[in-house]
Amino acid sequence: MQVHRLDTRDADFDARLDALLDRAPEAGAEVVRAVDQIIADVRQRGDAALVELTNRFDRRTLTSAAELSVPRETRQHAWDALDPALRDALEQAATRIRAYAEHQKLQGFEFTDGLGNRLGQQVTPLDRVGLYVPGGKAAYPSSVLMNAIPARVAGVDEIVMVVPAPGGELNPVVLAAAHLAGVDRVFTLGGAQAVAALAYGTQTIPSVDKIVGPGNAFVAAAKRAVFGKVGIDSIAGPSEIVVISDGASDPRWIAMDLFSQAEHGEDSESILISTDAAFLDRVAAAMDERVATLPRAGIVEVSIRERGALILVRDLDEACAVSNRIAPEHLELAVDAPRALLPKIRHAGAIFIGRHTPEAFGDYCAGPNHVLPTSRAARFSNPLGVYEFQKRSSLIECTPEGARPLAAIAGRIADAEGLQAHAQSARDRA
Amino acid sequence: MQVHRLDTRDADFDARLDALLDRAPEAGAEVVRAVDQIIADVRQRGDAALVELTNRFDRRTLTSAAELSVPRETRQHAWDALDPALRDALEQAATRIRAYAEHQKLQGFEFTDGLGNRLGQQVTPLDRVGLYVPGGKAAYPSSVLMNAIPARVAGVDEIVMVVPAPGGELNPVVLAAAHLAGVDRVFTLGGAQAVAALAYGTQTIPSVDKIVGPGNAFVAAAKRAVFGKVGIDSIAGPSEIVVISDGASDPRWIAMDLFSQAEHGEDSESILISTDAAFLDRVAAAMDERVATLPRAGIVEVSIRERGALILVRDLDEACAVSNRIAPEHLELAVDAPRALLPKIRHAGAIFIGRHTPEAFGDYCAGPNHVLPTSRAARFSNPLGVYEFQKRSSLIECTPEGARPLAAIAGRIADAEGLQAHAQSARDRA
Structure with missing residues (x-):
């Protein structure tokens, strides 16, 4: 299969890497205009606008906004009806996500200055948060756990989830995950209209203090527009992985790790950086061999061709420097002494240390959040975490x-x- | 002087309070369009666009972008030339801001799960941040200290400050503060063009990872537009204060505390909540008496008339509930046992505890940051702090x-x- 081959020794390396990375997610002017209209409409007409827009965009036949609500019993039934093995896996994942999240809680502090005054910081949870879950083919139960559990650990009073149900269809595993994660209310609502309803409230949808969760271009533009009125987590871009390898891993493993990003979509970015040219060839061969086994082979091939790269570097220090330039969402350190590289990694959403830690563990069950900064945002932002659902007040006495x-x-x-x-x-x- | 009088016992209380608070900062469509054009221009033409736009908007006569730079010696000279008493005050303020900031540093963590895997979080500083300082009449040296010192404490490599110099004029105290705070580079650049330059970089202006600092509607719209490409702190709105009083403070003090917000601008919000109707009258009388002493009396009178309020409540619990609805930037607890109220305060940027802690201390020298969430953003966001200049990477091994x-x-x-x-x-x- 086709994949970019780069070498830091080449004169055009910088230019080629920049070209590969140049894809900041920017909404077109038409999307922004459409989203502005939708938000204005929901603010003005509330529920009536929601019913109309949902019928139009999601091909529903609602007659009232009350029908948007998914009752608690429906979620409970979805959970009960789940394959026990999957239920067990989700439960174990939830337990691990919760255990990790407990470590992230912000703590207040107080101290006395030299004059006898008390200074400090008080930490409180947000009152109510909105969780956007994409519907249709990209409706992932793992995203429900990753977004809702940290909010619950933070002590948020009420978690309101919205998920579109195109044509009335709803992924039962997503509903089951909402039950498991302790989501309080669920509405089958999506797109910019869902974001507008959560930001401003309607007769049926309560307004929230912060909106988290990924979505398409309309959702992203709506989140940008309501930022300030409510908090938002980040503007999610395509998924990314960088693997740094010393050439001693099984090339078949590394090939599949790259594919695990590539299969997310044709704009995913999968980059292998290695000091070993022969290893890059072996990974390329393993990709050719293993791609055929995948149901999403078509997506993987386009993604690897457009956004994949095998990069040869002089040494592992240079590998870290290249990775820092990319500031990837996910970084695997598939080397002999991975801990030695850690202090050299300045920008990465999550770092997977050693050959036995594939990125896929982080997506589901390792514990840390799978909502991570994309499109080089690891330069300045954080994984989703408990701290995103808490805030600080300064104290002066x-x-x-x-x-x-x-x-x-x-x-x-x-x-x-x-x-x-x-x-x-x-x-x-x- | 004129001021709104509200009483929670009145039937129309909720509606009147909502009307008073309803002023989310929203940029007009023309501002957004103008800003989008400026950003596109700076991205396309770099320095040439900066020179043109700065000459036009700031009435300068630059011939090259190199003239935008304010050399280190100029800042040093501004510092040396300062009135020693002011220099001393700024130094003491900086020391206190730094001491408080040290307490805010994020710490990483690691732990071993039940399976022997290591999980954790690594904290690193941002590489380079941009600090926007408004020019002209609102050029405040305290803002330079409040924005730059936490970045320095976080370990940021390079702090780039931009400040417009309308007509070539630059506040020497602002330059002196930049010297004191250890700002690395200063450019006389403002407006959306400054934000665009910091986000995308030009031949002369380095691109940064995050842009912080307040600005006018154009700056706010530009920050919203570049959010994602770089981090931003928040969209600053007008300043706000809520004072909760039990009626036992000196009414003249409380009047002046309200004025200290009101003098920021005609859209500032100054609200007193008290259980004591007679005290509200006394404060109103004190406002009448003290306003005449102020050079900015005109601004204060408009601000208090449009956005000021004296609110009578049944008890201090209700006072806290009303304050939580407002989620003010600044909250003074001018009561006998202020600590008893703290657990009831859910949303406030900074809390000033007790009768001897006026909000003005927080603006300059108490230690905590004076960049605080406005327009009810205290429901979901934080004071500016060291943590805004650090970010986390998840660790999985x-x-x-x-x-x-x-x-x-x-x-x-x-x-x-x-x-x-x-x-x-x-x-x-x-």
């Missing part, structure tokens, strides 16, 4: 004596800024 | 034995999701 020196400092700077009420308010305590 | 049970779980869920490459990649390690 002055004693009458401790206030005096602060009054002098604040007064002086406020004078310089021409803010006399600030200065006077401070000096009132002097 | 399986042993060959620990991998086997995970392979079974992941394989089974991947089967259910129809992702066979995921399933096979996991099972390769079984």
Whole structure:
């Protein structure tokens, strides 16, 4: 199969790598315009707009917004009806995701300054969050667990999930996962109209404080538009993997690891970086051999051809430097002494350490979240986590004596800024 | 002076409070369109666009982008030339901001699961951040300290500051603060063009990983547009204060505390909530008396008339509930036992505890950041802090034995999701 071959020794390496990575997700102007109209419509007409838009976009025949609600018993039944082996796997995954999330909880702090004043930070959970779950072919129960469990661990009061049901169809495993994760309310609603309803509320859909979860271009544009009115997690782009290999792994394993990203979609990015040219050839051969076994071989082939790459580097330090430039969502360190590379990795959403840690473990059950920064956002953002469902308030408590020196400092700077009420308010305590 | 008077016992209380709060900052369509064009122009023409746009919007006469740079010596000179008393105040403020910030540093963690696998989180600083500082009348040295110091404490490699110089004028105190805070590079650049340059880079301006700092409607719209390509802190709205009083504070102090928000601008929001109707009257009288002393009395009067309110409540519990609805940027607890109220405060950017802790301390020198969530964003977001300049990478390291049970779980869920490459990649390690 076709795949880009790059070598850091080549004069055009930088340009070729940049070209491969150049695909920031940007919404077209028509998408933005359509989304703005949908949001305005939902704000103005509430439930009536939701019913109309859902009937149109999801081919439903709703007569009232009440029909959007999926009752708790329906979710319970979906759970009960699940294949016991799958139920067991989901339960084990949920337990591990919860255990990891417990480690992420933010803690407040307080200390006393040299003047006797108390300073600190108070941490509180969000009241209500909205969880967007894509419908149709990309309706993944694992996403429900990954988004809902950290919110529950954070102490969020109410989790509201929306999932479109195109043509009325709903993935029962997604409903079962919502039951397992303890989602409070579920509505069969999708697209920009779902985001607008969660941000502004309608008669039927409660407004939330933050909206998390992936979606298509319309959902992404809607999240960008309502950001500020509510919090959002991030704008999700196509999935990515970088594997750094010393050439000593089974090439068949590495080929399948690359495919596990490639099968997500034709715009997924799967990159292998190795110090061993012969190993790159062996992985290429293993890809040829193994692709035929996959039901999604067609998607994989396009993805690997368009966005896949085998990169030859001089040494593992250079491998880390190239990986840092990519700032991948997922990074596998398939080398002998992976811990030695860790301090050199500056940007990566999740790091899979050693030959026995494939990225797929992280997607389902290792424990850390599978919602990770994409499109180089690992340079500045975080995996989804408990901390995304908590927020901090600064605490300041002055004693009458401790206030005096602060009054002098604040007064002086406020004078310089021409803010006399600030200065006077401070000096009132002097 | 005129101010809204509300009472929770009134039938129309909810409606009147909602009307008072209804002012989510939303950019007009023309602003968005203009900003999109500016961003496209800067991306396409780089420095040439910056020179043109800056000459046009800031009335400059630049001939090359190199003139945008403010050399290190210029900042050093600004610092040296400062009034020693102001220099001392800024130094003390910086020391306190730094000391508080040290407490906010994120820490990584690692633990071993029941199977012998290692799970954890690695924390790293951002490489390069951009700091937007408004120019002209709202050029505040305190903002430079509040934005730059946490980034420095986080370990950010390079801090790039942009500040417009309308008509070539630059506030020397702002430059001095940049010197004190250890800003690495300064450019006299503002508006959407500054945000575009920081997000995409030009020949002269380096691209950054995150852009922080307040700005006007154009800056806010530009930050929203580049979000995803780079990180942003938040979309800043008008300033807000809520004071909860039991009626036993000096009404003149409370009046001036309300004014310290009101003087920021005509759209600032200053709200006093009290259990004591007579105290509300006394504060109103004190406002009448004290406003005349202020150079910005005109702004204060409009702000208090349009967005100010004195709210009578039944008890302090109700005061907290009303405050939680407002989710204010700043909250003063001017009561006898303020600590008893803390657990009841769910949403507030910063909480000023007790009668001797005016909000103005927090603006300058208490230690906690003065960049705080506005427009009810305290429901879901954080004060600016060290954590905004750090990010997390998940860590997963399986042993060959620990991998086997995970392979079974992941394989089974991947089967259910129809992702066979995921399933096979996991099972390769079984």
